[in-house]
Amino acid sequence: MTEGTGKTVVITGAASGIGQAASLRLLQAGWTVFGLDLALGRLAETANGFGAWQMRFRPVACDVADAAAVAGAFAQVGASLNALVCCAGVLRTGLLESMPIEDFDLVLNTNLRGTFLCAQQALPRLRAAATPDDPARVVLLSSIAALRPKIVSGAYAASKAAVSQLCRVMAAEWAPSGVLVNALAPGTVDTPMIHAVASDTKGYRPSGVSPIGRIARPDDVVDVMMFLLSDAARYVTGTTIPVDGGTQAAFVPPGSR
């Protein structure tokens, strides 16, 4: 068992996919992880699945779109925080002309408002932990959809483009506080979010296999996240880094390989 580093991170969406993989990796690296998620049952299963690593895992039930719930969750974190990783997100598919307003609101409220609310609650705590040699970090989950949107997922693309813009402005506003803010833009990652749309009836298709020849595993994304949380990224802020195996680099016409 790794010695604790004394560093703390809040990870939203910790009960599944990328947030769950990030939680385990940071626990293994010695961090204390406050794992926020809506799904209390899956959060408990996640903690059990961490085995001995769960000693430094603090599960917190929280709807990131609910301002009062977010304030309550961060009150449990204490006055100082080294990093925030915002993975909580939802994908709802559908053509814009017929998308239910409730679905549009859910996507924007979770992906954009949730990110904003968590970041706002985190800021004073991140500022308290930041030092000139060791800036605090925020890592947001944008998406390839922010850089190259697709049909049948317009609300999702809009929410992720907005996350990338929030990231840029937060980075510039918070740099004087010693807080670095970056976003990751994965292509298709093998997680429950993608399993749920595998046989989508509304015509949505994930970006799928990249030019590298496979879809991403959560750890492909977490590796880049670990770089952004490391000393090696001390001069990196305000960026959205694609982690997409080259998917949006160039269009590969169907049947050309």
Ligand SMILES: NC(=O)c1ccc[n+]([C@@H]2O[C@H](COP(=O)([O-])OP(=O)(O)OC[C@H]3O[C@@H](n4cnc5c(N)ncnc54)[C@H](O)[C@@H]3O)[C@@H](O)[C@H]2O)c1
């Ligand atoms: N999987 C992909 O292909 C992919 C690609 C690009 C970006 N992303 C982004 O990465 C992030 C993580 O995605 P994932 O694939 O791990 O998804 P996932 O569905 O496996 O996990 C998302 C987690 O967020 C939680 N969540 C949803 N709404 C919440 C809310 N209101 N409050 C708190 N928790 C909430 C869910 O309960 C779930 O545990 C998301 O922001 C997603 O948009 C995913």
